[in-house]
Amino acid sequence: MHDSFKRLLEASNNLSQEEIARRIDESPQTLTNWKKRGVSKAGSLKAAAEFGCSANWILSGVGESSGSDVSRVAGWDSSTQLESDEVEVPFYKDVLVSCGSGSLGEIINTETRKLRLSTSTLRRYGVDPANALALTAFGNSMSPVINDGATVYVDIGRKNVIDGKIYAICHGGLFKFKYLYRMPMGGIRIVSANSDEYKEEVLTQQEIIDQEFEVVAYAFNVQNSLP
Template identity: 30%
Template sequence: MNTIGERIKEARRIRGLSRPQLAEAAKIKYPTLAGIENNDQAGTTQLPQIAEALRVSAKWLQTGKGAMELAEVGPDDSDYTDVTGYSQAVGLGAAGAEAEEYAETHSLKFKKTSLRRRGIYGRNLAVYYGKGDSMEPTIEDGDAILFDTSDTRVVDGALYLVQVHGAANPEYYVKRAMVLEAGVYFASDNPRGDHNWQKPRPMDSKREPITVVGRVHWIGGWAD
């Protein structure tokens, strides 16, 4: 990642943001962001707000030096809010992850301003962890996945935590929605990495119906 544009694209991928979503969050025009990402514009005056929207170091974004992630803050910092994380896997690969009724919990901190920009501050948020490879390169095995259980309205192209029924126990997956004339389907970003999801699956399948648990808003990896 030798350019500012490449670093922005990588940070967007990690955060699960499309280019239009980042432009909106950073409060800059889409063509301006596109120019910066494509290295047609230096865009130095917009870098601080882009860095804030991506929750990355402005120094790293501009120079590529130092840590990408911002330093973690203490629990008393009023600019951050706690989101409950569950030691609950969600299937990305061939097999789903069964719901764990008593999954261990912990707290993760998210910046309030970032959640407000996406309109999800104060909503029913939770974090699960991905397992498998069928959503690569969007989601890697072990990535944390922030989702909103109060948002189950399906939007074409968005990512959702879903439950697939029909097995002995319902299983969790994260998949991308496809809204077609024939109905709503869910698909993998990397179908070749998952034999069970080589083709999109219909939401209203009689054999294995799908229920939307919540919309995915952020994806990130933490070291063990």
Template identity: 35%
Template sequence: MKTFNNRVKSRRDELGLTQLQLAKKVGVSSVTISQWESGDYSPKGKNLYKLADALECSPNWLILGEEKQTKPLSNAEWAGGLETWGSDSPLHDDEVEVPFYMDVELAAGAGICEVREYHGPKLRFAKSTLKKQGVSIDAAACVKVNGNSMEPVLPHGSTVGVDTASTNIIDGKMYAINHDGMLRVKMLYRLPGGGMRLRSYNTDEWPDEHISHDQVQQVKVIGKVFWYSVLI
């Protein structure tokens, strides 16, 4: 059975790239590529998406071996660092303010109890960025991710942007959910008979959870994750 490091090497060989050539495409050293291929450790955050882009495949295929694509199809895109700001900060013509609920966390793991929203700092987004993602300004919100079940894509402490108007499930996309009073972030899949599957990227520690038709009412989809940012 192929693992992440096997898929990296086999895809690199398919494209006829040397480790040095791939390293230049990703923006890392050839030693790093060698370590990824030997299984010493795996890329996280933006490096994972840069690797998928360089290998012309999806991050999902690299991590899980699913749905090999000719180009990366990400659940969210790297958008650089974060800058919190207050009501006294100037707002440029192409900028909008999106609430950043700093004391609300989406648990990448077993979940945490829902807490009251905090109307404080905001994050700056370009109107063009939200328009490109099809996200209404009024429906956008940002929250933190707590836990390791979505690593290496969403390490502990990541911040995600959620489109609260997008609640229809598209198989394999990442969603913020309220699971019986706990806020979580998972990839969702619909199952025959009206059930649902919750999937993590870190499947070694967090296997798939199957929600039956009788239990599916316990899962409320808050919105689809359209953006994320992490500190590596």
């Protein structure tokens, strides 16, 4: 296996080849080629943006695995001065979004705290700062992509489903993070990363209405807690 592909696996927390391909919008065959010849520059840039690491490190192993453009996360209060390239993101730390069986909760308008996020990160993901907020995940249905206690940044302005992307959803009053896929006739497929323990669900258009299914936001960045 080529060294640059090994570094890509490390950057993606050793996700499967199929999962990496899905996350960075490449075909599994492309990743097979990377195993033999190394990751392309374009591929390294896409992977770096998706997994929050340095493209140069993926390609050559030079430098730190964390890139200088990775989102910076820090607590914020009224006495903290923002840097010129930072914005304030509402952080609903106590509104838990399930990565398991679900948690009854409600995203309220009264924010209790904020996080700081670099404008370069928001530009990279095409997120309007006014639509960005952070939520706390719990449970293990999306592990290892989203671990228990992770801070997940979401875009509440992006609700159109792109197959294989992660969204915050409300399903029967329960907030969850899940992979979503569009199905024929207006249906939706709901998939967990930990598929061994959490089986996928498929809802028809009528079941979407009956079960009060709603896409709340697109999850564009994950900050997993350190062990």
